[in-house]
Amino acid sequence: MTKGILIVGYGTRTGNLTDILESQAARLRARGRKNIYVSYFRISEPTIPDAIAKMAADGIDDVLAIPYYIAEGRMTLELIPEKLGIGHTSHGVADIGGRKVKVTVAPAFGRTRMLTNILTDRIAQAGGSKDTGILVIGHGSRDMHDSNREIVELNARRLGDMGYRHVAYGFNEFCGPEISDALASLAKETDEVIVTPLFIANGVHLGEEIAEKLGISNYSKGGKVDIGGKMICVKYMAPVEDDVRLLESIDAKVADFYGE
The missing domain is CATH 3.40.50.1400 (Rossmann fold)
Known part of the structure; x- marks a missing residue:
C-alpha cells in the first residue's frame, strides 16, 4: 500500500x-x-x-x-x-x-506536556516570574464530549504545580469561568497578568473577541487595563501556532504510521 x-x-x-x-x-x-x-x-x-x-x-x-x-x-x-x-x-x-x-x-495534541512547555516559554518571553499572574485561556465548547475544558484546566493546574502562585483559566464562550471574570480575579492578587492562549492560531476569536474581554486593543500584544479601578498590565501572548514541539509530535505519529 x-x-x-x-x-x-x-x-x-x-x-x-x-x-x-x-x-x-x-x-x-x-x-x-x-x-x-x-x-x-x-x-x-x-x-x-x-x-x-x-x-x-x-x-x-x-x-x-x-x-x-x-x-x-x-x-x-x-x-x-x-x-x-x-x-x-x-x-x-x-x-x-x-x-x-x-x-x-x-x-x-491533548494531554501532552508539550502544550504546558509552550505556555511556560510564553511566560518566559513575557518576563514573567512565579509571582506574575497567569491566565490560561481556551475557546470552550458546548459539546459534552469535547475535552477542551479539561485540557485548559489541566495546563493551568500544571503551572500551579510548578510554583506559579497566581494562575487562573477562562473561556471565550460556552464554558465558565468567563475570561473577564478570571482576569478580575487575578487583578485582586497581582498587577501584571500574562495571558497564554491554548489556541492553535490567531484570528477573530483571539484578535477581536477575546481582546475586547481583556480590555485591550484588537490584535494587540496587551496594555494597561482598568479592572475595578485598579490599573494592571496585561501581556497578551501568541497561541501555540507552528511550535517545533508540535512538529515533533506530528513526526512521531508519522514514524509510528510507517513502522519506524
Missing part, C-alpha cells in the same frame, strides 16, 4: 492557520517525509474531501489523518472522520471515487 499523511485544520477567514499548517507540512517534507498533504474542515481550501480525493488520485491508499487541534471532541471524533468517509470511527476504509482507501485518524 502507498501511505500518505493528511494534516487537518479547522479553517479560517482572517487568521494565520493556513500559514501554520503549510509551515509544518514543509518541515516534514524537508525531513524526507513523502506524500504530505494539508486540508481544512471549513472555509479554507483544500477541503478534507477534496484533499483525500487528490491523495487517492495520486495513488495513495493508506492515509493517516492528523488533526491539528488542541483537544479531542466531536470535531476530531465524528465530524472529521465523516468527511474522510469512514463515519464516526478513527479507523476505516473509505470509498473515494471508486477507490478503496484505508484511513486512520490520529488523536489531537
Whole structure:
C-alpha cells in the first residue's frame, strides 16, 4: 500500500492557520517525509474531501489523518472522520471515487506536556516570574464530549504545580469561568497578568473577541487595563501556532504510521 499523511485544520477567514499548517507540512517534507498533504474542515481550501480525493488520485491508499487541534471532541471524533468517509470511527476504509482507501485518524495534541512547555516559554518571553499572574485561556465548547475544558484546566493546574502562585483559566464562550471574570480575579492578587492562549492560531476569536474581554486593543500584544479601578498590565501572548514541539509530535505519529 502507498501511505500518505493528511494534516487537518479547522479553517479560517482572517487568521494565520493556513500559514501554520503549510509551515509544518514543509518541515516534514524537508525531513524526507513523502506524500504530505494539508486540508481544512471549513472555509479554507483544500477541503478534507477534496484533499483525500487528490491523495487517492495520486495513488495513495493508506492515509493517516492528523488533526491539528488542541483537544479531542466531536470535531476530531465524528465530524472529521465523516468527511474522510469512514463515519464516526478513527479507523476505516473509505470509498473515494471508486477507490478503496484505508484511513486512520490520529488523536489531537491533548494531554501532552508539550502544550504546558509552550505556555511556560510564553511566560518566559513575557518576563514573567512565579509571582506574575497567569491566565490560561481556551475557546470552550458546548459539546459534552469535547475535552477542551479539561485540557485548559489541566495546563493551568500544571503551572500551579510548578510554583506559579497566581494562575487562573477562562473561556471565550460556552464554558465558565468567563475570561473577564478570571482576569478580575487575578487583578485582586497581582498587577501584571500574562495571558497564554491554548489556541492553535490567531484570528477573530483571539484578535477581536477575546481582546475586547481583556480590555485591550484588537490584535494587540496587551496594555494597561482598568479592572475595578485598579490599573494592571496585561501581556497578551501568541497561541501555540507552528511550535517545533508540535512538529515533533506530528513526526512521531508519522514514524509510528510507517513502522519506524
